[in-house]
Amino acid sequence: MVGNSIGESFRVTTFGESHGIALGCIIDGCPPGLAITEEDLQYDLARRRPGSSPYVTQRSEADEVKILSGVFEGKTTGVSIGLLATNTDSRSKDYSDIKNKFRPNHADYTYYQKYGIYDHRGGGRSSARETVMRVAAGAIAKKYLKENFNVEVRAYLVQMGAVVIDKIDWDEIENNAFFCPDIDKVDAFEQLIYDLKKEGDSIGAKLQVVAINVPVGLGEPIFDRLDADIAHALMSISATKGIEIGDGFNVIEQKGSKQRDLLTPDGFSSNHAGGILGGISTGQEIVVNIAFKPASSILFPAQTISKNGELTQIAAKKKGRHDPCVGIRAVPVVEAMLAIVLLDHLLRHRIQNFSVETTTPKI
Amino acid sequence: MVGNSIGESFRVTTFGESHGIALGCIIDGCPPGLAITEEDLQYDLARRRPGSSPYVTQRSEADEVKILSGVFEGKTTGVSIGLLATNTDSRSKDYSDIKNKFRPNHADYTYYQKYGIYDHRGGGRSSARETVMRVAAGAIAKKYLKENFNVEVRAYLVQMGAVVIDKIDWDEIENNAFFCPDIDKVDAFEQLIYDLKKEGDSIGAKLQVVAINVPVGLGEPIFDRLDADIAHALMSISATKGIEIGDGFNVIEQKGSKQRDLLTPDGFSSNHAGGILGGISTGQEIVVNIAFKPASSILFPAQTISKNGELTQIAAKKKGRHDPCVGIRAVPVVEAMLAIVLLDHLLRHRIQNFSVETTTPKI
Amino acid sequence: MVGNSIGESFRVTTFGESHGIALGCIIDGCPPGLAITEEDLQYDLARRRPGSSPYVTQRSEADEVKILSGVFEGKTTGVSIGLLATNTDSRSKDYSDIKNKFRPNHADYTYYQKYGIYDHRGGGRSSARETVMRVAAGAIAKKYLKENFNVEVRAYLVQMGAVVIDKIDWDEIENNAFFCPDIDKVDAFEQLIYDLKKEGDSIGAKLQVVAINVPVGLGEPIFDRLDADIAHALMSISATKGIEIGDGFNVIEQKGSKQRDLLTPDGFSSNHAGGILGGISTGQEIVVNIAFKPASSILFPAQTISKNGELTQIAAKKKGRHDPCVGIRAVPVVEAMLAIVLLDHLLRHRIQNFSVETTTPKI
């Protein structure tokens, strides 16, 4: 138990189920003096909201997050920050027939085995809805990083099914409904989604998230290396099945003579490492890829078993909400998690440097 | 700071540098009653030891780990267990010329930036030698898992450079110096290593680690999901650049209708998930792949910079120790880390279930 | 930072200021299957509420705590539980004149020094109002302990100023407004409070809290001994200045031959230890005393300094809320904290014993 918190010096603890009364979150460790408002949170929350494009689920949610504490006269005071979002739209009756059946590829079976009891409505605690609070907390972390260190975090789609992008232009990301940074691939993604909606099927995706202007020195060897904590934070997102840093799985076929990033007086000559070396940030761009599996809720009927172990059928969903690709929705979530880890590590690192002179940027 | 511990209910804390006096470890949370001796640790430590084959580094180490506490009359008592391994062979003079230079692809640069000071001999704390203690602690975890739950953890090489295995036979793993489970690929690996030693270069590798008989229900959503903690533990190992669970990065091109594992009264019909669903173990085999980058110490001279930022040269290593593929050495380390995470989660999970099956516990 | 959580296996994280929008709390680690409702929380919250007697502050608060997650069809599900209480009555204007002055014996000065910014309204985060959430979380812990282990926790007043009780009768505690277990001392307490209200002054108090039917074996040496964690939890309550277990400070003058509790086949022959020996519960009654300092808000004008260091005056409070003795209000808080620690330790201890009684667990 006790798995609902993340972070050591910037800690986020959450609660809330998709069909419960509300979702909430407590942020502990945000330094005082950061100007923050509910509007600051809304931008990323809106990016997450389904219904902003025809390509994602029709389930509508208000996603209005209120700040209940920890901010006084517009600035954080250093005490714990409470956030709350009330659930407004559930359409519970969509789920009544699956009360005693385990939906394939959902967490129903494992939650039931673990707890002996679970909320069958929607995904309960395992639903993607819990990401509202990750994004809200991440928005605060992003603002702090940006204002104090000019660190920026950005995520985008690099692959969906067999469609792969060829180039990355940050300015294109918000111009389409896929967070696609390559203007020439948007049509292909549209076609893919259209076909999937017709088939009633879903597909996987690969996202990339980068962080720039990260100070050198973040990461706490040997177990809380920065890459290890990034992997942990990103793999804690639903539907993730793989993560790689820098050249990732491509290093398997690389020779040492080529793979290494050489140091010159002007900086590194390459970035195969993806910004992390020996578990510590090098100051270069941090580059991470994440693999998302296809969405679970599809329009195919399926065999499964009921709670008492009998073979049964899950009916095809005629109405309701159908996610052809969960990867699209995860872009703001992935940014939020990387921001949370970076701020946590930045705060943890500070302890170390306050007594020693280094050539790093003075934090 | 404070990154030298891993685990919540089975916690391992380590210290020690490659050229320091000794390495050590404290294990906190091992349940009482487990029979354990120094011999139990030696098997996995020997598997880790270089020199047991011509394919790995010639650096010889005793790797004898002593148990200093926590075991009485052959059984763990529940109090903290102290382990110690004295460093016996360092050949410090191998490193004197690089005292003020940052070796490419080593952690020298980042450690110096972070701490303002670092031990330049060998890899210091960032050296692979620290894995001795991971393996020793992992041996204890493995024994506990095996004796109490029949859980077994096994790792092996699946790819090195462009050479990929075709089949997996556990009985072959210890029959060659590569931990290769495919008898028909051993020659190809031998050739590859031979060529690399001649070139003085190195190559990456992919390992797979599996766990069988894992009880269903392990994992603590939403942040300490089992896959997230596995990713964290494995990515904390030096030289790792990617991790994937089950079908991993292959899910990107999979459709939901094919990717899902259906439940039947006799169990799951497939295992695309790799044994983890919703962040919780399903009872199926846990399957994880890890990508290792090529070794840093190679026989090529390289440009780099010195501590005062000037361009300089790192001489080629004529003598010394040369690791063509660090992946080979990491097999016992990867097993150890997975075992540590599984035992930690098993202990954490137990808290939950004790109210389901007990009324008044016999404490 | 990051001081807003308590507990390892039963963890309580809180937020909220006295004059903010709301107070809240997340409970992580509550085992599944516990029947809990908002009514269950109200009993202890009502005991805490000022206004239920003329002896405590007139500040009225609704103290209605809502359960927002973690409970499904009346039972805990094992996921995180969110609690929320909206602040309804603040009377902010009472505090406007002290915006730039540090009230003596309040946390204003230290909070300002620490954070550089603080909410001056009421006590902000340092106000006693934050105890609402301690009591709500404690109510859940108490129910679990009672229903599963028959553990009961009870606190009461043993001394206020120079008035000391002579006997303890649990049935008397709720019969007066002082939580006084000695019917013959109630008049003396009434007189003392009456005099203090007239003077506009305040007084300290000593509370005693006991726990019965505690299983033997709770406590995690050497640092998380049960007494150490109890001391931590109780001293985290505002206005506490001392804590003692069993005979407490009286042991200073006791001889070893008299102080020790002898073991007989029928149990211990005495309980000088107060139920804890070697940092672990003995199964006997746990007995703890806590010293509370006099309330800070009194009707005396006082000298102090302003934020820019100048001598100034804090005016006497004519209206508003005046607490002659904060000890009275702390009784339910002290019970809550002891319950939280005991449940946390009970869950932590369980990990240890499951290998003694199981072979293959039915998970």
Add this chain to the structure above:
Amino acid sequence: MVGNSIGESFRVTTFGESHGIALGCIIDGCPPGLAITEEDLQYDLARRRPGSSPYVTQRSEADEVKILSGVFEGKTTGVSIGLLATNTDSRSKDYSDIKNKFRPNHADYTYYQKYGIYDHRGGGRSSARETVMRVAAGAIAKKYLKENFNVEVRAYLVQMGAVVIDKIDWDEIENNAFFCPDIDKVDAFEQLIYDLKKEGDSIGAKLQVVAINVPVGLGEPIFDRLDADIAHALMSISATKGIEIGDGFNVIEQKGSKQRDLLTPDGFSSNHAGGILGGISTGQEIVVNIAFKPASSILFPAQTISKNGELTQIAAKKKGRHDPCVGIRAVPVVEAMLAIVLLDHLLRHRIQNFSVETTTPKI
């Protein structure tokens, strides 16, 4: 379980039993750049060593602590520090007769109930010998505090049995074997100990520990308040039964008008608070009292029970080691624990202030 660590940002983890092979400790989070040698540790270890006076136990121990890692060219490097002390003198045969009996007032009974197994030799893990590592780690903390912030920590005896000191002179503390700061009470303490040794009995004691020059702002509300963490650390020491801060239990009878410390432009006018207000340090002297119960091992035979619940007798100790007053030995331990908490909090606090300007000393 997992109770063998203390601290969040300066963390100390220990292992070792009184009659095991060795004791050890890992310090994680010590900032880099601190000059430290084994000699630095010996001073406080020697103060702890029995045999340096006729008033404490005759058990002799080498108490030589080796530094095994984390220090390079005389300075801490920021990586984990390993300390080791080999046990050299045990005289195991002293304990063979009590293998199956629970000694009164020792932790035998509770350890057996908790773990189902315990090391009966000496006190095993519950022995006072584990304090060697607390003192060694504390010595490092003390040095850091002194060199970087001029913080000093000092403890001394204020009462033993009915003998109470009248004045405090730091220069007297090391001039007698009692750590007594009042030259005029040394004779009385000598007489008391002499009488107790003849009787074969023991007595309790009260120690006081103070810290000066503590920066304002240390402490992390609401649960990790500085006083709460100090209470936790000190109550984790064997034989402690009570702790109080500042006026402690005397506040019960104090009126608010007298108890409060007024702020003036020149600082506080008094220090009833003992240096902590609202859970945060005020910059004033931190004053803490700790009550120690009488030693368990005395020369009186006693009734007790055996492991199978039968009435039995523990023979009087004729030879061996007899501690008339454990309080004397705890003085360096108490200093060590306060130093560890202060450094931990100082490091935790730093995270907060690095972005905000305050009037505090620039840390």
